[in-house]
């Protein structure tokens with residue numbers, strides 16, 4: 306092993322994006338072997354490869370007395386077709402590492418069905434991620450406003466404040482009232498409720514996160530108070546389901562802008578999903594291009610925008626934004642498993658194009674710690690291969706490659722996120 310490979314295999318890796326289940330779900334309702342292997346993005350590849358969508362859904366669905374062999378049989382052929390994708394490789398790694406299964410078949414999976422249960426004990430989720438995957442800490446988006454201290458380790462498992470529903474214009478008066486005590490009857494009280502969310506959670510949240518690209522265009526426009534007020538009146542009258550797309554968009558733009566302003570005030574990075582969709586058969590590429598965000602980026606130069614998933618397949622476009630805008634950071638989260646080879650090549654382009662302090666190397670973007678482990682390993686391998694290639698062609702020295710690795714795996718995140726401040730606020734709220 307070269308010094309560089311050793312460095313990358315052992316350096317602490319900050320995990321800036323997960324959807325991890327809490328400890329209690331892992332220990333009391335943890336996955337069986339199929340739910341573990343396929344409870345991640347690989348199901349999308351299986352459907353694209355020709356597996357029946359309902360058979361794929363059954364792989365991870367809750368049901369009593371699940372028959373592992375019978376559930377895997379209908380997708381076995383499709384599995385053979387996706388073994389080489391990034392998702393497939395990660396699933397194979399989980400099978401090998403945690404179940405001792407080298408080749409996924411009806412028989413091997415049925416025989417190993419209970420092997421993973423020993424991991425589903427208190428503390429194992431933390432040990433797996435911290436000691437085996439060597440993650441420095443995780444940042445989880447659980448799609449909620451409250452960022453309660455994690456019962457397993459409050460300084461390892463950090464949480465994002467979700468701004469998804471508000472950014473898509475889905476203002477829920479009952480939920481806002483429950484969370485803040487504010488009765489939303491118009492724009493003034495909506496503003497008050499959003500301020501209250503930040504007052505309550507801004508300290509212990511590590512960042513703000515929105516994936517409104519799944520529900521609307523990323524294109525943002527400044528909205529006037531009167532426009533937003535009319536949109537909110539319509540929504541309060543007809544409900545979120547009853548209003549048209551233009552009304553939701555207007556309200557979403559309004560709430561997104563207020564969220565960014567509060568994030569600036571609370572010194573929280575603002576994470577935005579850009580690019581590729583999970584799932585199948587719906588991906589309006591025009592809506593998810595990162596260049597749609599230019600208006601927002603220009604309006605809020607004091608914000609720290611973290612544009613996620615390298616905006617795949619618009620990674621070249623995103624690179625130009627990162628090079629140009631002072632307020633853009635970029636996260637390789639999920640990218641290593643979507644398209645490992647392009648991610649490595651893109652990292653090499655980044656090094657010679659954009660400042661090295663603006664890139665984060667990893668987020669697993671998954672729910673089970675076993676999947677996060679496999680995705681972290683995949684990221685380390687990708688980073689090592691890319692930087693090794695840079696050294697091999699003589700573009701950077703091995704010492705410089707190690708410096709780049711340290712930055713993107715660990716140091717950049719500590720510069721951008723106030724990790725110490727977040728941990729202190731969580732400790733205070735837990736006390």
Ligand SMILES: [Zn+2]
Pocket residue numbers: 322323324670
């Ligand atoms: Zn995600």
